[in-house]
Amino acid sequence: MPVLRDARAGDLGLRARLPAFLLGFLATSFQIFLLREFAVHFYGNEMTFGFVLGAWLLWGGIGSLVGPRLRLRPDHLPGFYTATIGLYFSCLVLLRFSHRLLGTLPGELTGLVPALLFSLGLSMFVSFPLGVAFVLNAALLHGDAPRVYLLESLGAAAAGLSVYLLLIPHFSNWQGAALVSAAVGFAIFLVLRPAKAWLLFLATAAAAALFAAADFPALRSAWKPFNLVHAEDTPYGKLQVLKTGEQYSFYSNGLPVFSYPNTEAAEESVHFALLQREGPKDILLIGGGVSGGCAECLKYPGTTLEYVEIDPAIIRLAERYLPLPGLAALRDSRVRVFFEDGRAFLGRTSKTYDAVILSLPEPATAQINRFYTREFFAEVRRKLSPDGVLSFVVPSSENYISGDLERFLQTLETTLSAVFPEVLAVPGENNVFLASASPLSIDPGRLVAALKRLGIRNRFVSPEMLPARLAPLRVDYLSQKIRARPGLVNRDLIPVSYYFHSVLWAAQFKGVESAALRIFARVPAFWLLDFPLVLAGLALALMA
Amino acid sequence: MKRRDFFKSAAGAGLVIGAGLPSLCSRLSAYGEKGVLSHVEARYYKKLPDREIECELCPRACRLGDKERGYCGVRENQGGTYYTLVYGKACSLNADPIEKKPFFHFLPGTKALSLATAGCNLNCKFCQNWEISQVRPEQVENVDLPPRVIPAQAERYDCPSIAYTYTEPTVFYEYMYDTAVEARRQGLRSVVVTAGHIKPEPLKDLIGVVDAIKVDLKGYTQDFYANYVRGELKTVLETIRTVAKSKVWLEIVYLVIPTLNDSAEDIRKMAQWVKNEAGDRVPLHFSRFQPLYLIKNLPPTPVSTLEMARDTALAEGLGFVYIGNIPGHPGENTYCTNCKKTVIQRTGFMVDEIRLKGGKCQFCGTPVPGIWA
Numbered sequence: 001m002p003v004l005r006d007a008r009a010g011d012l013g014l015r016a017r018l019p020a021f022l023l024g025f026l027a028t029s030f031q032i033f034l035l036r037e038f039a040v041h042f043y044g045n046e047m048t049f050g051f052v053l054g055a056w057l058l059w060g061g062i063g064s065l066v067g068p069r070l071r072l073r074p075d076h077l078p079g080f081y082t083a084t085i086g087l088y089f090s091c092l093v094l095l096r097f098s099h100r101l102l103g104t105l106p107g108e109l110t111g112l113v114p115a116l117l118f119s120l121g122l123s124m125f126v127s128f129p130l131g132v133a134f135v136l137n138a139a140l141l142h143g144d145a146p147r148v149y150l151l152e153s154l155g156a157a158a159a160g161l162s163v164y165l166l167l168i169p170h171f172s173n174w175q176g177a178a179l180v181s182a183a184v185g186f187a188i189f190l191v192l193r194p195a196k197a198w199l200l201f202l203a204t205a206a207a208a209a210l211f212a213a214a215d216f217p218a219l220r221s222a223w224k225p226f227n228l229v230h231a232e233d234t235p236y237g238k239l240q241v242l243k244t245g246e247q248y249s250f251y252s253n254g255l256p257v258f259s260y261p262n263t264e265a266a267e268e269s270v271h272f273a274l275l276q277r278e279g280p281k282d283i284l285l286i287g288g289g290v291s292g293g294c295a296e297c298l299k300y301p302g303t304t305l306e307y308v309e310i311d312p313a314i315i316r317l318a319e320r321y322l323p324l325p326g327l328a329a330l331r332d333s334r335v336r337v338f339f340e341d342g343r344a345f346l347g348r349t350s351k352t353y354d355a356v357i358l359s360l361p362e363p364a365t366a367q368i369n370r371f372y373t374r375e376f377f378a379e380v381r382r383k384l385s386p387d388g389v390l391s392f393v394v395p396s397s398e399n400y401i402s403g404d405l406e407r408f409l410q411t412l413e414t415t416l417s418a419v420f421p422e423v424l425a426v427p428g429e430n431n432v433f434l435a436s437a438s439p440l441s442i443d444p445g446r447l448v449a450a451l452k453r454l455g456i457r458n459r460f461v462s463p464e465m466l467p468a469r470l471a472p473l474r475v476d477y478l479s480q481k482i483r484a485r486p487g488l489v490n491r492d493l494i495p496v497s498y499y500f501h502s503v504l505w506a507a508q509f510k511g512v513e514s515a516a517l518r519i520f521a522r523v524p525a526f527w528l529l530d531f532p533l534v535l536a537g538l539a540l541a542l543m544a
Numbered sequence: 545m546k547r548r549d550f551f552k553s554a555a556g557a558g559l560v561i562g563a564g565l566p567s568l569c570s571r572l573s574a575y576g577e578k579g580v581l582s583h584v585e586a587r588y589y590k591k592l593p594d595r596e597i598e599c600e601l602c603p604r605a606c607r608l609g610d611k612e613r614g615y616c617g618v619r620e621n622q623g624g625t626y627y628t629l630v631y632g633k634a635c636s637l638n639a640d641p642i643e644k645k646p647f648f649h650f651l652p653g654t655k656a657l658s659l660a661t662a663g664c665n666l667n668c669k670f671c672q673n674w675e676i677s678q679v680r681p682e683q684v685e686n687v688d689l690p691p692r693v694i695p696a697q698a699e700r701y702d703c704p705s706i707a708y709t710y711t712e713p714t715v716f717y718e719y720m721y722d723t724a725v726e727a728r729r730q731g732l733r734s735v736v737v738t739a740g741h742i743k744p745e746p747l748k749d750l751i752g753v754v755d756a757i758k759v760d761l762k763g764y765t766q767d768f769y770a771n772y773v774r775g776e777l778k779t780v781l782e783t784i785r786t787v788a789k790s791k792v793w794l795e796i797v798y799l800v801i802p803t804l805n806d807s808a809e810d811i812r813k814m815a816q817w818v819k820n821e822a823g824d825r826v827p828l829h830f831s832r833f834q835p836l837y838l839i840k841n842l843p844p845t846p847v848s849t850l851e852m853a854r855d856t857a858l859a860e861g862l863g864f865v866y867i868g869n870i871p872g873h874p875g876e877n878t879y880c881t882n883c884k885k886t887v888i889q890r891t892g893f894m895v896d897e898i899r900l901k902g903g904k905c906q907f908c909g910t911p912v913p914g915i916w917a
Binding site: 105107108109225226242244245246247249251254255256259261262264395397398399400401402403405429459460462463464465467468471473474477507508510 | 635636637638639640641644658660669672673674675676678679684685701710802803804834835836837838839840841842843844845846847848849870871872891892893894896
């Protein structure tokens with residue numbers, strides 16, 4: 001060990017201990033940035049997080065198994081880390097242009113199989129060498145594996161704190177990864193002093209600088225032929241703004257949040273709820289305000305509106321990009337804006353509302369599913385006036401409700417019905433769910449009369465469009481479908497709506513995804529959750 | 545701690561955690577409906593040696609061995625005889641405004657009984673009805689609705705026409721054809737909403753029994769058709785040409801998808817082609833794309849792009865060019881080509897006012913092409 005020969009002499013053992021610390025630091029920070037980037041390219045769904053984490057552990061394990069068989073020495077560690085940094089940058093570039101490799105458009109859905117393959121492929125290039133590095137660190141510390149674990153864990157903890165507290169709030173994922181890499185390169189140079197130290201450090205620093213600078217240009221290029229005008233990583237995900245003609249489309253973690261102007265979405269999220277009552281005064285709007293929700297609510301005279309948006313950056317970017325008419329409602333004195341998680345806000349507010357309007361994505365992730373559970377609906381009911389109305393919109397199908405869609409919609413209907421005596425659903429390409437303790441109606445004549453009485457002029461929720469949308473055949477068909485059999489109640493800890501949405505989503509691909517998810521639903525929990533662990537335990541015991 | 549001890553501890557901890565995890569899966573149940581399929585011999589195929597067949601309905605010309613199905617998934621070779629599996633097996637039935645198809649020059653202000661079966665011979669990445677078009681018929685719920693009972697359903701819902709729509713009606717050709725014959729016998733009209741991916745012979749036969757055809761021209765380059773539709777542009781153009789020459793009423797829809805098929809140059813060339821091959825009196829609709837199916841993460845079409853497309857087509861000399869899916873837009877109205885006055889005023893699917901007398905502009909008497917009664 002010529003380079004690290006003085007590992008325990010004169011440096012308080014820093015040279016021996018630092019590599020293990022750096023291993024944990026690199027692994028955790030790289031994993032965080034990889035997960036955040038993965039979410040952007042593969043829909044932000046927790047299932048894909050599972051793939052990445054699983055693949056990461058798998059390759060790390062394989063690396064530590066194979067490591068002893070490779071003729072590497074601990075003094076290779078500095079070069080090894082530097083090479084891993086280079087590989088990591090390459091992986092992030094590959095991930096960013098993954099749709100090109102898959103032959104799809106940016107933003108086009110690709111299914112779980114590509115997500116699985118990419119997680120396996122990309123993790124291999126980073127986690128495998130880090131697994132090998134674990135073995136080298138153990139050799140450096142004379143086989144003291146617990147100490148390696150301890151130091152690695154300390155590095156991981158330091159990475160978690162610094163990435164979440166220092167890097168993510170201020171830098172993009174690529175910039176954060178570049179800074180971490182530069183810091184690691186500097187630490188190697190300063191403490192380990194390997195052969196050709198300057199060269200290694202300069203190479204790392206140059207690669208990191210180039211990588212950080214290439215972030216936005218690479219993103220713009222990846223979005224071609226669409227016109228990306230802004231990208232920003234916030235603690236809540238990657239925000240991106242596309243410009244198409246006069247229209248701006250906001251994306252969070254690769255999923256569309258809203259397009260402006262998009263009158264149809266704004267109108268349908270608001271008016272079916274507010275037309276239920278004579279004069280809704282106090283309205284709570286969770287999400288969707290900046291895309292037209294606030295303006296639609298303010299069409300009702302005497303209304304005051306509380307609008308909750310979790311990510312302040314959405315409003316900031318809206319103020320930067322959207323035209324003045326879109327922002328006027330936000331600046332209206334009747335509107336109060338809160339930057340907070342909608343569920344947390346509802347939990348702490350002491351107000352009661354005449355309408356609570358959720359303008360959020362469908363429960364496609366466990367995080368969003370929290371807004372569609374019995375617990376959340378019960379909280380909403382506590383904060384509603386006696387004839388108050390809850391409403392939300394989920395994507396559906398106008399002409400045919402498939403079995404998968406039916407089961408998903410049934411969970412929503414059943415969950416709402418567990419809390420509210422009155423539940424109705426509006427048919428269409430999107431279904432608007434309404435719930436209340438008092439009677440509801442989607443009779444087009446009644447809604448049209450209310451629109452005329454209030455003098456509200458709409459384009460889509462309008463006298464001209466409502467009769468076709470609420471045609472008896474369509475209303476009856478949807479109603480019969482969502483009540484065909486008792487659905488399951490969606491709960492915080494039993495997120496069935498999330499599961500059935502995942503099945504529905506997977507059905508879009510003519511691959512194995514949908515079948516696999518259905519099989520999982522039929523397999524008893526023991527075989528899915530416990531048996532693999534038993535197997536793993538046996539394997540470990542045999543290896544030991 | 546030794547390596548062996550660590551592994552043992554890790555295995556034990558894993559078991560404990562696993563046993564304690566909440567069981568989502570055990571609470572989920574899976575269901576499955578199986579549709580009952582029809583067994584009616586298909587038309588337009590030829591028998592080949594060794595119990596093979598070749599389908600002659602659409603340009604895919606699927607050559608199939610025994611027990612194999614065509615690309616559409618709804619026609620099957622059983623022992624050398626080709627069968628349609630969806631004859632009389634409707635999976636969607638609605639009474640829609642005819643403007644929703646859209647037909648703007650065909651019985652405006654009326655409803656069309658709209659029906660579909662499963663299956664499609666294309667694979668558009670932006671399909672609005674992928675749940676029924678991209679599946680096999682046994683994967684959907686079907687209702688037995690033979691051709692003879694459909695006219696009664698149309699009358700029940702006050703529909704003077706029957707629309708074959710939602711999925712691609714070419715794949716349920718026999719069902720559509722027989723229903724159209726039955727409908728005509730009972731004084732009802734038939735309208736076809738198609739992507740036009742059909743061979744000339746079945747198309748010509750179909751023209752003999754239906755009253756109107758709306759062709760979805762999904763783009764104007766073969767690249768677009770290859771990448772996003774999985775079909776052939778030239779076949780669709782040939783279909784338009786054939787229908788235009790017939791007595792059947794023709795309308796064309798062009799779904800404008802931002803950056804994929806919205807170049808002014810393509811639209812100009814398409815409009816020129818329509819004028820030259822189908823005539824300047826054929827209504828052309830530019831519809832707004834709403835993100836769906838596999839490209840649901842793309843932005844919708846800006847209104848200005850639709851307006852550009854309409855202006856381009858008008859400038860090329862087409863007389864009746866519309867903007868779709870933007871209720872209240874002036875591009876929804878029909879204007880007299882002579883006096884430029886509004887002869888049909890629409891808002892969304894609602895016809896507000898018709899100012900035609902005997903198919904002519906009530907202001908200047910210029911004929912407005914269409915089927916008005």
